[in-house]
Amino acid sequence: MANIYFGGCSITEGDGFVAGKEDPRIYPNLLVSNAINDSEGGSSNIKIFLKAATAIVDNLANVYIIQWSALHRHWIYPTPDSGIHLSDTKDKHAKWYQERNHDYGNIIQLIQFCRILQDLAFSHNAKLLFINGLVNWSNDIEWMKELVADASSDHERFIENLQNNMELIDWNLWINPWSNMYDTKLDVAEDNLHPGPLTHKHIADQIRDKLIA
């Protein structure tokens, strides 16, 4: 039997659904009976990447479906058992971090995560698919210039760097590269925030189509 691993943040975890990860209406459960759902609410992309990379190295599954989260999310751990979520702008540390860490680096970092996972999956003879959960980027370079317009840096150099790096991504592995699940949200879940059953169904259909193609 084919084992399928799902990584991601609260969307894939089924936040907003009564039964959470066990809810039959979330996309991992619409696709597989015994999904390995390793997603966790609030996950940053680095956390998603590290968990997925470890899973591939451990040969946990034959197929890995990775849903990327918001670019600016980050966690720090001042003590072993407590983490601070640095996307919460009410926190003074978070505010400091957000001001000093622009999406410049986060975008390039995400591209590197994708490249590493692509190569890891290929060398472990596994299938890999990416879902844009909350990534706020575009293939329109003018739009990307707007995204980073506030940062005081060399935009042209960034865009060139971005274009060069983006060429290294296998876009065939992506379900919805340029429109994240909030852009294409068809409905909301019970918490009135997270994507609802129709949106999950839509994503499941797209993954099924990708597996046929």
Add this chain to the structure above:
Amino acid sequence: MIDVLSYLPNERKATVSGWISFNGPCCVHNGESQDKRKRGGIRQQDDEWSYHCFNCGFTASFTPGRPVSYKARRLLEWLGVDSVDIERLNLESLKRKSLLDLTTERNQIRHVDADFNETELPEGIELIHHNDPRHKRYAEYLASRKIQLPYPLLVDKKRGPRDRIVVPFTYKNRIVGHTSRYLDNRMPKFINSQQPGYVFGYDLQKPHWTSAVVTEGIFDALSIAGLAVMHDTISSQQAQLLKQLKRKIIVVPDQDKAGLSIIDAAIEHRFAVSIPEWPDDVKDVNDAVVKYGVASTLLQIHKNAETSKIKIEMYKKRLQRKING
């Protein structure tokens, strides 16, 4: 024939669409700098292959039955294929020429686009609405069979002598027939209004898909966006319609006695056959979708798809032993 893939550098990437990309060996011979971004791509199907470099724009291809072109020769040389082997490939290819011409000619004669007459659906039926309490029974039945595809399924407005779900048959978005699936456990379970040569699910296939899964039953097809021949064999007209899709056709037989004959038909029409090793309680694609989910089932089907006649016959014997207990 030369296995061109065995001459590619070790550092390469395969895409889902079947392309293998690697550092193109052509660029330095075409006035460009050495490719370091794996911009050379090759795609092979059986003995046929085509190459495209997205750096210097060099293209080359090879089709058995045709001479090895100048550009294909150059590419093979750059990949390190010995000139004696290239010459041997050319000779072997030309030997196939006469056979290939004959087959092409025959295919041209046989290639006639299928068409079907437009028909009416039975009177007094309506679409199943999942939120309509009158349709709860049908919605539950479809959910129990994991039918998630947004396909228009219908029921009688006033319940007739036998409770049924009506599945319309479409071809190029026109109604060309239908089947009734009776839910009362009496025989027959299905009554079809099917035109000769019709295959269910043709309209479900998307243009960019590179393969199509063919099943026996309509609910098997509905559960994976596949096709159904609705019989335990594949007629010549149905085979012609499937070939019209111009993609890899994978036939998945039911794992029972009737399934054995569709394997023979698939071999005859040179389709791939997939016989995943399912447990005894999984007899067909729909059972597998219910047990494992649609993604797992599709992966198992693709993983087990086999085109070699000898191997298919071997798997058929294995299935036969399993059926006979």
